[in-house]
Every structure is written in C-alpha cells, then in structure tokens.
Amino acid sequence: MGQKVKLSTIADSLGLSTATVSLALRDSPLVADATREKIKEQAQTLGYIYNRRAASLRTSRSGIIGVVVHDIMNPFYAEILRAIEGELDRNRQTFILSNHYDSVEKQRNFIETLLQLGGDGVIMSPAIGTPKRDIALAEENGMPAILIARSVDEVDVPIYRGDDAYGIALATNHLIGLGHSCIAMVGGTDQTSTGRHRYQGYVNALQKANIEVDPDLRIPGPRTKQAGFEAAVNFLSLPQKPTAAVCWNDLVAIGLMNGIARAGLVPGKDISVTGYDDLEEASIATPSLTTVWNGQAEVGRMAARALLDKLNGSSDADGLHLIRPEMRIRQSTSPLKQA
Amino acid sequence: MGQKVKLSTIADSLGLSTATVSLALRDSPLVADATREKIKEQAQTLGYIYNRRAASLRTSRSGIIGVVVHDIMNPFYAEILRAIEGELDRNRQTFILSNHYDSVEKQRNFIETLLQLGGDGVIMSPAIGTPKRDIALAEENGMPAILIARSVDEVDVPIYRGDDAYGIALATNHLIGLGHSCIAMVGGTDQTSTGRHRYQGYVNALQKANIEVDPDLRIPGPRTKQAGFEAAVNFLSLPQKPTAAVCWNDLVAIGLMNGIARAGLVPGKDISVTGYDDLEEASIATPSLTTVWNGQAEVGRMAARALLDKLNGSSDADGLHLIRPEMRIRQSTSPLKQA
DNA sequence: CTGAAAGCGCTTACAG
DNA sequence: CTGAAAGCGCTTACAG
Numbered sequence: 001m002g003q004k005v006k007l008s009t010i011a012d013s014l015g016l017s018t019a020t021v022s023l024a025l026r027d028s029p030l031v032a033d034a035t036r037e038k039i040k041e042q043a044q045t046l047g048y049i050y051n052r053r054a055a056s057l058r059t060s061r062s063g064i065i066g067v068v069v070h071d072i073m074n075p076f077y078a079e080i081l082r083a084i085e086g087e088l089d090r091n092r093q094t095f096i097l098s099n100h101y102d103s104v105e106k107q108r109n110f111i112e113t114l115l116q117l118g119g120d121g122v123i124m125s126p127a128i129g130t131p132k133r134d135i136a137l138a139e140e141n142g143m144p145a146i147l148i149a150r151s152v153d154e155v156d157v158p159i160y161r162g163d164d165a166y167g168i169a170l171a172t173n174h175l176i177g178l179g180h181s182c183i184a185m186v187g188g189t190d191q192t193s194t195g196r197h198r199y200q201g202y203v204n205a206l207q208k209a210n211i212e213v214d215p216d217l218r219i220p221g222p223r224t225k226q227a228g229f230e231a232a233v234n235f236l237s238l239p240q241k242p243t244a245a246v247c248w249n250d251l252v253a254i255g256l257m258n259g260i261a262r263a264g265l266v267p268g269k270d271i272s273v274t275g276y277d278d279l280e281e282a283s284i285a286t287p288s289l290t291t292v293w294n295g296q297a298e299v300g301r302m303a304a305r306a307l308l309d310k311l312n313g314s315s316d317a318d319g320l321h322l323i324r325p326e327m328r329i330r331q332s333t334s335p336l337k338q339a
Numbered sequence: 340m341g342q343k344v345k346l347s348t349i350a351d352s353l354g355l356s357t358a359t360v361s362l363a364l365r366d367s368p369l370v371a372d373a374t375r376e377k378i379k380e381q382a383q384t385l386g387y388i389y390n391r392r393a394a395s396l397r398t399s400r401s402g403i404i405g406v407v408v409h410d411i412m413n414p415f416y417a418e419i420l421r422a423i424e425g426e427l428d429r430n431r432q433t434f435i436l437s438n439h440y441d442s443v444e445k446q447r448n449f450i451e452t453l454l455q456l457g458g459d460g461v462i463m464s465p466a467i468g469t470p471k472r473d474i475a476l477a478e479e480n481g482m483p484a485i486l487i488a489r490s491v492d493e494v495d496v497p498i499y500r501g502d503d504a505y506g507i508a509l510a511t512n513h514l515i516g517l518g519h520s521c522i523a524m525v526g527g528t529d530q531t532s533t534g535r536h537r538y539q540g541y542v543n544a545l546q547k548a549n550i551e552v553d554p555d556l557r558i559p560g561p562r563t564k565q566a567g568f569e570a571a572v573n574f575l576s577l578p579q580k581p582t583a584a585v586c587w588n589d590l591v592a593i594g595l596m597n598g599i600a601r602a603g604l605v606p607g608k609d610i611s612v613t614g615y616d617d618l619e620e621a622s623i624a625t626p627s628l629t630t631v632w633n634g635q636a637e638v639g640r641m642a643a644r645a646l647l648d649k650l651n652g653s654s655d656a657d658g659l660h661l662i663r664p665e666m667r668i669r670q671s672t673s674p675l676k677q678a
Numbered sequence: 679c680t681g682a683a684a685g686c687g688c689t690t691a692c693a694g
Numbered sequence: 695c696t697g698a699a700a701g702c703g704c705t706t707a708c709a710g
Contacts, residue, residue, distance in 0.1 A: 006703055017681045022705060032679060049480060052455040053392040053401070054703035057686045062392070064456075072436075073421065078412035085438065094452050097411075097436045099424070113433050116391040117403075141388060229623045258625045284568045286597045345687055356697045361689060371695060393687035396702045 005046045014042055025050070062118040065307065068098045068110050069125040069149075074224075075279045076249060076296060077125065080148060083300025084123060091308055093120070100127045108134050115141050121307045125149040128191045144310045148303045151193040151320070158310075158317040160303045162294040164194050165201035167325030171246050171274040171292050172205035174327060179336035180244040180272060181211050186231055186256055187222035187248025195220075195248075198276070202246055217242060228252035232259020243271060243336055250275035250282045250291055257285065257332065272333040287331035295323035344385045353381055364389070401457040404646065407437045407449050408464040408488075413563075414618045415588060415635060416464065419487060422639025423462060430647055432459070439466045447473050454480050460646045464488040467530045483649045487642045490532045490659070497649075497656040499642045501633040503533050504540035506664030510585050510613040510631050511544035513666060518675035519583040519611060520550050525570055525595055526561035526587025534559075534587075537615070541585055556581060567591035571598020582610060582675055589614035589621045589630055596624065596671065611672040626670035634662035 007018040014021075016039070024031040024039040031039075042048075056062040065088055069077040081097070088095050096114065100107035107127045111134060114122055121144045126135070132155045138145045139157065147159040175183050185202045188195040199218070206213050217240060222231045228251060235245060235256065247253035253275035257267035267273055268287035275282055275291035282289040306317040346357040353360075355378070363370040363378040370378075381387075395401040404427055408416040420436070427434050435453065439446035446466045450473060453461055460483045465474070471494045477484045478496070486498040514522050524541045527534040538557070545552050556579060561570045567590060574584060574595065586592035592614035596606035606612055607626035614621055614630035621628040645656040 004703090007705095008703080018704080019682080019706080020680055023680090026705095030679065035679080047479075049451070049454045051396075051457070051703050053396045053457050054686090055705070057390075057392045057396055057688085057703080058705045060686075072411060073414065073417035075412065082412065094435065094456070096433065112388070115388045117433070118390070118392050140386075225620065226623055255623060258623055261625045281564060284565055284594060284597055286600045343687090346689095347687080357688080358690080358698080359696055362696090365689095369695065374695080390687050393702090394689070396687085396704085397689045399702075 005048045006051065007048075010039060010042050010046060010048060013046070014038060056118050060118065062120055063093055064096060064114070064117055064119045065093045066096045066098070066110065066114040066119045066122040067124070068100050068107055068122065070102055070127070071099050072097055073099075075251070075281060076277050076294075077149075079279065079296035080125075080300040080303075083297040084304045087301055087304035087308070093308075102128045104129050104131070104134070108137070111138050111143075114138075115143060119143050120311055121145070123148060123303050123307060126152050128189075144307065146303045146307045146310075146317075148299050149194065156318050158303070158306045159320045160299045160306070161194070161320075161322065162299070162325050163322040164197035164325075165204065167276065167292045167294060168198040168201035168246065169205040170325060170327045171276065171290075172202050173209075174290070174329065175244045175246065175272055175274065175333060176205065176209045176211070178244075178272065178333060181336075182217070182240055182242045183211075183244045183246055184217045184219060184235060184238065184242040185248075186219045186235060186245050187228065187252040189220055189223070198248065214240060216240070222252045222255070223248055225251040225255035225258075228255025229259045229262075230255075232256050232263060236260070236263055236265075244333070245271065245273050247273060247275050250277045250279045250285075250289060253289055253291065253332070254281065254285050257287070257289075268332040269334055270337075272336075274333060278328050282328070283330065285332070290330045290333040291328050293326040293328050295325065298323050344387045345390065346387075349378060349381050349385060349387060352385070353377060395457050399457065401459055402432050403435060403453070403456055403458045404432045405435045405437070405449065405453040405458045405461040406463070407439050407446055407461065409441055409466070410438050411436055412438075414590070414620060415616050415633075416488075418618065418635035419464075419639040419642075422636040423643045426640050426643035426647070432647075441467045443468050443470070443473070447476070450477050450482075453477075454482060458482050459650055460484070462487060462642050462646060465491050467528075483646065485642045485646045485649075487638050488533065495657050497642070497645045498659045499638045499645070500533070500659075500661065501638070501664050502661040503536035503664075504543065506615065506631045506633060507537040507540035507585065508544040509664060509666045510615065510629075511541050512548075513629070513668065514583045514585065514611060514613065514672060515544065515548045515550070517583075517611065517672060520675075521556070521579055521581045522550075522583045522585055523556045523558060523574060523577065523581040524585050524587075525558045525574060526567065526591040528559055528562070537587065553579060555579065561591045561594070562587055564590040564594035564597075567594025568598045568601075569594075571595050571602060575599070575602055575604075583672070584610065584612050586612060586614050589616045589618045589624075589628060592628055592630065592671070593620065593624050596626070596628075607671040608673055609676075611675075613672060617667050621667070622669065624671070629669045629672040630667050632665040632667050634664065637662050 011018045011021045024036040098110045123146045222228045260267045275289045278291045278293040282291050350357045350360045363375040437449045462485045484496050561567045599606045614628045617630045617632040621630045
C-alpha cells in the first residue's frame with residue numbers, strides 16, 4: 001500500500017497547485033509544455049493512480065456503461081457483446097456486464113447498481129416481463145438506455161434488433177421451396193416479443209403457400225443446444241411425421257441435429273433443419289447449418305454507437321431500428337425425398 | 340432528471356441531519372426504529388439513489404471486483420465466470436468483466452481502470468507473457484489479485500487451477516488402455532503454463548507405457564472449435580496414421596470430430612478422440628465426448644471465496660491450489676480396431 | 679500560464 | 695439517540 005499518491009502529492013513535490021497538475025494530466029492547453037512534461041514525469045515516477053470516483057463525483061460522468069443481457073454465455077449474445085466491446089473500447093469507456101437470466105428483479109438490481117456507480121448509460125436486452133417503469137428508472141435518473149434484440153412495449157428509446165418475422169419467413173420459404181410441407185417449428189416462447197414475431201413469421205409463410213397450419217407442429221420452449229437435443233425425441237414422435245424443422249435458433253438446430261443423428265437418422269438428408277442467427281459455429285456444424293444471418297455484430301455496433309452519440313448530445317436514434325436478416329444456405333437442408 | 344435527491348434532501352425534508360439519515364439507511368442500531376422507518380419511507384418516495392462514488396471516496400471500499408480472462412465467450416471461461424458470479428452476487432459485490440485476448444497491454448489497461456475505480460480486488464486468468472510487475476501493480480495499490488486457470492512464475496498470490504499434467508495423463512492412459520499406441524496431441528501452445536503442463540502430461544503417460552514419443556504427432560495451436568475443425572486435415576494426413584487424438588480441450592475435440600466426420604470417417608469408431616474440461620456441451624456432442632472434468636465451477640467458486648476472504652482480512656490462501664481432474668468416459672473413444 | 683477556494687455527496691469520529 | 699463539522703480526491707470557475 002504505502003500512502004496514496006494523489007494530485008496534491010504531485011503538486012507539493014513540484015511546488016505547484018493541484019489545479020495545474022489536474023489540467024496538465026488531462027492535456028489542457030492552458031498549461032505550459034515544460035510544466036506539463038515535468039508533471040507527467042513526476043506522476044509516472046510516483047506511481048500516481050487517477051481516482052475516477054473523485055473525478056466523477058465532481059463531473060458527474062463516470063465513463064462506465066452497463067450492458068445486461070439474458071446470458072452472456074449464449075453465443076448469440078456473446079457475438080453482440082464482442083461488437084459492443086470493440087466500439088466502447090475505442091471510446092475508452094469501461095463496461096460492466098451482467099446476466100439477468102430473465103429475472104426482472106435481477107435486472108432492476110443491476111440498473112440500480114449502475115445508477116449508484118454513476119453509469120453513463122445502459123444497453124439492455126430486456127428480461128421477459130420488463131415493465132416500462134424499469135427503463136424509465138434509468139432514463140429519469142439521467143442514464144440513457146438502448147434496447148437490443150428484444151422490444152418493450154410503449155417505450156421510446158432506441159431499439160436495435162433483427163426483423164424476426166421476415167427472417168423466419170425466409171427460412172420457412174426456403175424449406176417450402178425444397179418441397180417440404182410438413183414443417184415443424186422447434187423452440188422459442190410466446191413470452192418474448194422475439195418469440196411471438198418468429199412464430200408469426202412461420203405461420204405467415206405457411207399460409208401464403210396455402211399450407212395448413214397445424215398448431216401441434218409447434219414444439220415451444222427450447223432455446224439451448226441441450227434443450228434442442230432433448231426435443232428431438234418429441235420431434236421424431238410427432239404423428240404427422242414432419243420432414244423439416246424450422247428452429248428457434250442455431251443452438252436449438254444443432255442440438256436437434258445431434259438428437260436426430262443419435263436416433264439413427266441423417267440430419268440434412270432424412271430431415272431438413274434450419275437454424276437462426278448464423279453463429280460462428282453454424283458453418284462448422286455437421287452437417288453445416290442452413291440458417292438466417294441475424295446481424296449480431298451489426299446490432300452490437302449500432303447500439304453502442306447510438307449510446308455514445310446520445311452521450312454526446314445527439315438523440316435522433318429513438319425508436320425501432322430493424323436489421324434485415326439474410327438467408328445462408330448450407331448442408332442441413334435438402335429437397336424433400338419422394339416417398 | 341429533475342434535481343438529484345441526496346442525503347441532505349431527505350434530511351432537510353424531515354428536519355434531520357445527514358448523519359442520521361446516512362446511519363438509518365445503513366440500518367445502524369444507533370438510530371431509533373421510528374426514525375429509521377420514517378427515513379426509509381421518505382427515501383423511497385423521493386426516489387433516492389445512493390451515490391456509491393461518494394461513499395467509496397470516503398470509505399475507500401467500492402464493492403467492485405474485476406474479472407479478466409482470455410475470452411468470456413469461450414465456454415470454459417464462461418463456466419468459471421458463472422460460478423464467480425454466483426458467489427459474488429451472494430455477497431452483493433458488483434463485478435466488472437473484461438477479455439484480454441492474451442494482450443498484456445489490454446490486461447494492464449484493465450487493471451489500471453479497476454484501480455481508478457477503486458476496485459476491491461481482481462480475479463484474473465493471466466494473459467500470455469504477463470510480467471509479475473503487472474500483478475504487483477494491483478497488489479501494491481491495495482487491490483488483491485487471485486489467479487485462475489494459469490500460473491505466473493514467482494508470484495505468491497492465490498492460484499486456483501486444475502492439475503493439467505495429471506488430467507491429460509488420465510486421457511492418454513485411457514487411450515493406451517484401449518490399445519491405442521499411435522496417439523496424436525492436437526492443440527495447445529507452449530506459451531502458457533497450461534500448454535506446457537498438458538503436453539508434458541501426455542509425454543509422461545506415453546513414456547510410462549514404453550511408447551515412443553514422436554514430436555511430429557503433436558499438432559500445436561488449435562484452441563477453438565473452428566481451429567480443431569480445420570486441424571482435421573492435418574491430422575488425417577499425418578504419415579503415421581494415428582488412431583486416436585488427445586485434444587487440448589473439448590472445443591478442439593468437437594471441432595476435430597466434425598472435421599473427421601466431414602472426411603467420411605466415424606469419430607469414436609474409426610478414430611478415438613478425447614477432450615478436456617467436460618463442458619456442458621461435451622455430453623450432447625455426437626458422439627458424446629470422452630473427456631476430463633476440469634472443475635470449472637470449483638475453480639470459480641473457490642477463487643471468488645478466496646478473494647472475499649482476503650477482503651475480510653484472512654489471507655491464508657496464498658499459493659497454488661490444484662483441482663484434481665477426473666475422467667469422464669463416453670462414446671468418442673473405443674478399443675483399437677485390429678487391422 | 680498558475681493558484682486559492684469551493685463543492686461534488688457521502689461517512690465518521692466527536693460532542694452532547 | 696441525534697447533530698455539526700471535517701474530509702475522501704478530484705475539477706472548475708474565478709482571480710491574478
């Protein structure tokens with residue numbers, strides 16, 4: 001430890017005032033070059049550590065940005081976070097990460113902690129059931145919020161996410177184009193906006209192709225590889241014998257393919273499977289996964305940019321910004337085999 | 340925004356002093372019950388937000404703990420982080436996460452930022468080439484450090500990691516026991532302590548079984564699924580035609596199996612493959628992965644505990660703590676086929 | 679170009 | 695059981 005080196009330590013040792021030292025260390029042009037150099041050198045040799053708490057107490061800007069998502073370990077969020085990190089790093093912001101695991105309470109605790117630390121802003125993929133007052137809590141205390149991946153009704157902050165209904169329709173149409181008509185939808189939940197949009201997109205595509213929608217072909221729930229794997233049993237025992245599955249995301253699709261393979265069938269040949277997100281992993285799965293690119297990196301980058309812009313005074317990013325998904329056709333889908 | 344509600348706002352509105360309000364909000368027994376209740380109610384209605392920067396400036400304790408690892412998106416670290424998170428949450432500490440991507444500079448920046456924020460401690464999986472002075476930087480400024488997963492020479496802080504040499508020998512012996520003698524080692528690097536220990540463990544096991552060690556059977560480098568997938572080409576074209584692969588970790592093993600399958604061979608039957616870590620994913624891979632449990636959750640939990648204990652004054656955890664790995668036998672390994 | 683002084687919002691002895 | 699006052703380490707007008 002030793003005794004703390006602070007501005008006044010440097011100032012005293014050089015016979016200057018703390019005001020001058022403070023200005024010099026932040027490269028103010030008010031300080032003479034020679035003085036500045038001398039001060040910086042001294043700071044270095046004394047091992048001075050800038051106290052951001054003290055500074056931010058004074059300036060009420062902390063350089064801290066919070067990010068809270070369902071689960072940072074989920075590769076979907078991980079890819080978004082990587083993009084956010086890149087953007088914030090470039091702007092020398094510290095970011096604090098948290099999972100809410102879809103607990104509104106955990107999410108609120110995080111927002112409160114962030115406020116206590118004087119966070120400059122927050123990027124969040126809201127937990128299921130997030131009330132708008134939780135977002136208002138941040139905004140009203142001067143901490144702007146940006147939403148990613150999911151919407152919250154009646155909230156007018158910037159939102160960045162993929163166009164889910166459009167994207168899932170791409171996948172469904174792809175399968176219909178290959179001749180499939182008995183197509184199951186595996187995974188997702190009506191409790192999130194994303195879940196509702198994706199199911200709706202699937203239903204729309206079927207109807208447009210005059211294929212009857214059978215609610216029993218929906219296996220709701222799975223959102224992870226493990227759950228997709230376990231869902232294979234249900235999927236394979238559906239009385240309608242689907243020949244294809246539109247999956248909630250890549251994780252579910254990969255899990256489902258593993259489950260199908262375990263049962264002795266060949267995914268991509270016996271059963272066509274589509275994913276969603278186009279994770280890095282999708283292209284190295286076996287078979288490589290036909291999926292829908294969902295622009296994780298775009299979402300992360302744009303959300304971070306929007307927040308930084310907002311902190312710098314501009315605020316024209318409010319409202320919904322949809323990323324347009326794109327089809328990625330690989331080996332996990334193939335034309336319907338004639339019986 | 341409105342004007343900020345602070346202690347004095349509450350104090351003034353109730354005709355009390357800030358000292359009393361401060362004590363009441365932190366449940367000091369010095370304050371009369373009735374007064375405390377009144378104060379808490381008022382804080383609630385005014386929407387008071389505790390200013391931790393101000394408090395920590397005074398107390399020099401921030402409730403912030405930093406965690407920096409190679410890559411939080413790597414499931415190995417993700418599983419450790421999950422355990423750390425659980426332990427810190429329980430103790431109402433905020434944790435700040437960062438990747439260093441094996442950049443010593445990025446890691447040092449993080450440590451400095453943490454010091455500036457008044458971090459109470461740091462848990463780190465040190466970047467390749469971390470000099471001991473970077474750890475000293477934290478320690479000397481009153482921020483204790485705990486190492487996980489990797490060691491740094493000549494540093495006497497607590498270290499929690501698996502016993503890599505022992506663990507990889509378990510995997511190697513398992514394959515030898517199945518009759519394999521031409522066993523490749525895929526992935527890892529001599530630049531980390533972990534990499535050196537694992538290769539050494541592999542070499543030791545072979546020598547003990549009187550199997551000649553062929554350096555060409557080592558394919559160094561891969562540490563990700565993608566890299567493991569790509570390494571399959573090299574692996575399959577080795578002139579010695581190995582019948583088994585000891586992989587650096589589960590990710591490499593799963594990638595390698597995918598690559599092997601892509602080449603028309605059946606992993607687990609034609610080629611035996613072992614992983615390392617026993618990620619959640621290992622058991623749902625196809626074939627399910629024979630691997631070595633590496634105690635990620637243990638490491639995370641113990642490291643967090645050690646740090647919290649240290650912050651509370653005890654410090655008997657210095658030095659190396661090895662978690663003993665265990666074999667998990669599944670479907671990706673099988674007896675050597677007789678030619 | 680540099681310095682003296684106030685203040686950011688808390689907590690903590692110290693009095694009473 | 696409650697209050698007055700100092701101080702944590704900065705930054706920012708304001709003077710000179």
